Amino acid sequence: MKKLLAGAAIALAALASSAQADGHATYPERPIMLMVSYGAGGATDFQARIVTMTAGNDDALGMPVAIINKPGAGGRVGWNWLATAADADGYTLGAYNIPHFIAQSIQGGVEYSADSFEPIANWGADPAVFVVAADSEFNSMADVIDWAKANPGKLTFSGAGLFVGHHIAALQIEKAAGVKMAYIPNKSGGSGAMKAVIAGEVMAGVNNLSDAFRAREAGTIKILGVADLERNSFMEDVPTMREQGLDVDNASVNFRGVMVPKGTPQAIIDKLAETVPAMFANRRVAGKMKAGGSPMHIMTRDEVLEMWAAREVTLKDLLAGL
Amino acid sequence: MEFLYYFDDVFTLWAFGMLLLGTIFGLILGATPGLSPTMAVALAIPFTFKMEPAHGLILLGALYTSTVAGGAVSAILLKIPGAPANIATTLDGHAMARNGDGKRALQLSFLASLFGGVAGVLLLIFATPILAKWALVFGPSESFWIAILGVTVIGTLGSNSVIKGLLAGCIGLWISTIGFDDILGTQRFIFHSSLAGGINIIPALIGLFAIPQVISMFAKGRTRDDLEVLSIKPHPLRKAITEVGRRTRALGIGTSVGAIIGLIPGVGGQIAGLVAYDQTRNFSPDREKFGTGHSEGIIAAESANNSMVGPSLVPLLTLSIPGSPTAAVLLGGLIIHGIFPGPNIFRDYPEVVWPFINSMLIGQILMCVFGLMIAGLAANVARVPRAVMAAVVLALAVFGSYSVQLSMDDVFVMLILGAGMYFLARYGYSAAPLVLGLILGPIAEGNFVEGAMIAAAQNGVLPYFFTGTLNLVLIAIVLGSIVYSVWLELKNRNQGRAL
Numbered sequence: 001m002k003k004l005l006a007g008a009a010i011a012l013a014a015l016a017s018s019a020q021a022d023g024h025a026t027y028p029e030r031p032i033m034l035m036v037s038y039g040a041g042g043a044t045d046f047q048a049r050i051v052t053m054t055a056g057n058d059d060a061l062g063m064p065v066a067i068i069n070k071p072g073a074g075g076r077v078g079w080n081w082l083a084t085a086a087d088a089d090g091y092t093l094g095a096y097n098i099p100h101f102i103a104q105s106i107q108g109g110v111e112y113s114a115d116s117f118e119p120i121a122n123w124g125a126d127p128a129v130f131v132v133a134a135d136s137e138f139n140s141m142a143d144v145i146d147w148a149k150a151n152p153g154k155l156t157f158s159g160a161g162l163f164v165g166h167h168i169a170a171l172q173i174e175k176a177a178g179v180k181m182a183y184i185p186n187k188s189g190g191s192g193a194m195k196a197v198i199a200g201e202v203m204a205g206v207n208n209l210s211d212a213f214r215a216r217e218a219g220t221i222k223i224l225g226v227a228d229l230e231r232n233s234f235m236e237d238v239p240t241m242r243e244q245g246l247d248v249d250n251a252s253v254n255f256r257g258v259m260v261p262k263g264t265p266q267a268i269i270d271k272l273a274e275t276v277p278a279m280f281a282n283r284r285v286a287g288k289m290k291a292g293g294s295p296m297h298i299m300t301r302d303e304v305l306e307m308w309a310a311r312e313v314t315l316k317d318l319l320a321g322l
Numbered sequence: 323m324e325f326l327y328y329f330d331d332v333f334t335l336w337a338f339g340m341l342l343l344g345t346i347f348g349l350i351l352g353a354t355p356g357l358s359p360t361m362a363v364a365l366a367i368p369f370t371f372k373m374e375p376a377h378g379l380i381l382l383g384a385l386y387t388s389t390v391a392g393g394a395v396s397a398i399l400l401k402i403p404g405a406p407a408n409i410a411t412t413l414d415g416h417a418m419a420r421n422g423d424g425k426r427a428l429q430l431s432f433l434a435s436l437f438g439g440v441a442g443v444l445l446l447i448f449a450t451p452i453l454a455k456w457a458l459v460f461g462p463s464e465s466f467w468i469a470i471l472g473v474t475v476i477g478t479l480g481s482n483s484v485i486k487g488l489l490a491g492c493i494g495l496w497i498s499t500i501g502f503d504d505i506l507g508t509q510r511f512i513f514h515s516s517l518a519g520g521i522n523i524i525p526a527l528i529g530l531f532a533i534p535q536v537i538s539m540f541a542k543g544r545t546r547d548d549l550e551v552l553s554i555k556p557h558p559l560r561k562a563i564t565e566v567g568r569r570t571r572a573l574g575i576g577t578s579v580g581a582i583i584g585l586i587p588g589v590g591g592q593i594a595g596l597v598a599y600d601q602t603r604n605f606s607p608d609r610e611k612f613g614t615g616h617s618e619g620i621i622a623a624e625s626a627n628n629s630m631v632g633p634s635l636v637p638l639l640t641l642s643i644p645g646s647p648t649a650a651v652l653l654g655g656l657i658i659h660g661i662f663p664g665p666n667i668f669r670d671y672p673e674v675v676w677p678f679i680n681s682m683l684i685g686q687i688l689m690c691v692f693g694l695m696i697a698g699l700a701a702n703v704a705r706v707p708r709a710v711m712a713a714v715v716l717a718l719a720v721f722g723s724y725s726v727q728l729s730m731d732d733v734f735v736m737l738i739l740g741a742g743m744y745f746l747a748r749y750g751y752s753a754a755p756l757v758l759g760l761i762l763g764p765i766a767e768g769n770f771v772e773g774a775m776i777a778a779a780q781n782g783v784l785p786y787f788f789t790g791t792l793n794l795v796l797i798a799i800v801l802g803s804i805v806y807s808v809w810l811e812l813k814n815r816n817q818g819r820a821l
Contacts, residue, residue: 033728046657068728070519073501153779162506163507187504195637199461201461215664220664292657292660
């Protein structure tokens with residue numbers, strides 16, 4: 001019995017790892033896998049599927065990209081896997097979320113840092129927004145801060161988790177206003193955090209601009225401010241935090257893009273860095289992203305490297321006080 | 323009655339074709355261990371990109387309904403639940419199949435699915451505005467108490483001893499804590515990197531149910547290799563229809579419990595079948611027959627897990643809140659066509675939403691018809707010799723576990739849990755309470771931690787969890803459920819002594 005089980009397992013393991021690439025001139029020779037460290041149906045997964053849908057075209061990679069979900073613990077599970085267990089052969093890509101994985105690596109307890117990965121290109125930037133239920137008494141950030149000052153530590157507001165973009169925005173708002181509020185990380189991520197706001201389980205929330213945009217269309221929430229440097233084209237009427245006197249920059253903006261594990265051959269990185277931004281710029285991709293209310297922001301490898309480095313400095317400073 | 327106006331749209335060539343395709347593939351995928359409704363829908367989404375929105379959604383909706391019902395096939399014939407929703411079906415369904423009535427079990431299960439499914443979709447059609455308000459009533463404290471209500475089921479589920487049931491449940495609860503904690507990111511019981519993601523429910527389900535079966539099939543197959551797995555007696559459909567018609571209590575409790583629990587975001591489908599099964603048993607005069615192949619058990623479980631489908635779409639369609647992993651994937655399918663769910667969805671996109679909902683109604687009937695055809699074929703499956711069947715199940719188990727996230731780690735987790743379960747089963751422990759612990763652990767813990775954090779900023783933990791009408795009602799049901807079980811246990815024990 002044991003022999004049989006072991007035999008079956010070994011045969012399958014062999015099948016799974018047999019096809020190894022050699023020589024990079026003809027890369028890619030087989031379908032490529034893109035690991036998303038959030039569950040199917042989430043914003044990152046959803047966008048990853050859209051931006052890679054034209055990968056099989058001849059002017060893109062010429063091979064389809066398959067999405068593999070490795071969700072858990074705010075993305076830690078997937079990124080740990082990418083940093084330690086994934087093959088650095090160019091056939092295993094990963095989706096990154098900034099500031100999440102950098103903030104988590106600063107907090108510790110994970111096996112990756114910004115140095116574990118090589119960025120390829122950025123496809124989207126989803127700023128964090130501050131939301132309240134449609135029937136809330138709060139109509140501006142000033143209302144929120146006034147209430148929080150009068151009731152220290154009692155203003156509950158939800159977000160997708162700890163050490164993710166929402167949490168960073170929350171910390172920045174608290175720091176800028178000099179108030180203490182109660183940030184409630186949600187176990188089911190962004191959609192759960194939004195539900196908590198709509199259902200009145202919490203008084204307010206920090207959420208993704210894309211999801212908040214849809215919820216506002218549905219009439220269930222109000223959006224009080226954007227944690228970004230400029231107003232967003234999806235909602236020109238919503239002021240930034242700075243316009244409302246809160247010194248909050250774009251450190252919490254959720255940048256999404258593609259990276260590979262360190263050790264991937266340079267020739268493959270170069271090839272990907274050249275083709276992938278053009279693939280993101282495809283007209284069909286842009287149309288689908290816009291329809292889904294997902295802001296696009298294409299950046300090349302060099303731009304992303306710069307952005308990662310800048311984030312690391314800001315986040316180390318912000319999280320040092322925790 | 324606006325929905326009647328859009329019935330034509332279901333019967334166009336493309337729409338009906340999609341519906342047929344989705345139903346047939348859904349039944350096949352659902353019957354394959356490891357291919358859960360969530361995965362079936364996720365796999366189909368890329369195909370809907372180029373379709374008209376209504377057709378794409380009809381395909382996804384048909385897949386969702388029929389994978390849930392299809393999971394009953396492997397639950398009954400192989401004792402491997404196709405998805406967590408079908409766990410309760412294994413208890414009486416497989417027992418009935420072992421008694422030679424596999425065909426009857428399948429017929430009952432598809433007929434009950436039809437009833438529950440239609441009732442659920444009708445609720446979605448007529449009661450959406452009311453249900454949408456209800457879905458929001460369940461916050462962290464209420465969801466916590468629902469999970470605790472699930473825990474009270476553990477002791478009496480599928481094992482003859484309450485103590486063994488509770489022990490198995492505790493093992494399940496413990497296994498559920500393995501991995502990174504979802505809220506705080508703390509590492510717990512991660513001794514090997516393959517455990518960092520925690521124990522995924524699908525490989526665990528396959529391992530705990532399928533592997534002990536495989537081992538015992540191999541063990542017996544060695545002595546008599548002409549031995550058949552099951553013998554399946556013919557059973558006329560007419561009798562099955564009469565039987566389902568007479569089991570009004572099981573149908574009623576199953577359907578209503580399934581609909582209510584299916585509505586609650588984040589708790590939903592996985593435990594609806596089990597809670598309905600337990601409540602039906604509590605109210606049944608034939609209580610002791612449950613677990614031995616009693617038809618009420620199958621009917622309650624299957625009507626519950628299909629009646630949950632309709633209401634589970636309410637928070638998604640009206641509030642844009644996906645209440646279950648499958649609903650989250652469906653949300654992606656809607657958004658990709660530029661349809662933003664919300665309170666006005668029926669006003670803004672009637673030409674998409676109504677055909678989608680109507681198709682789920684028609685889909686239930688198709689699902690039942692094809693399901694009954696499968697029931698007719700089941701006798702052929704049963705002629706497969708034991709050793710061959712064991713090999714097939716093992717291959718399916720490995721394939722199903724691997725396919726969840728293309729990871730060999732999941733396959734090893736599945737095999738190890740399965741081997742452990744084989745030995746536990748020899749000592750009279752059963753897999754159902756263990757899996758229930760595994761499912762309920764994160765729901766109870768996550769909601770408690772979240773509730774406690776909110777409470778800490780307000781009036782404190784005790785008032786948060788112990789005040790509010792719904793909290794008190796749920797606590798009363800929990801206490802009632804415990805007291806009733808203890809009382810029954812004591813009564814049975816005394817009777818046992820008197821005899």
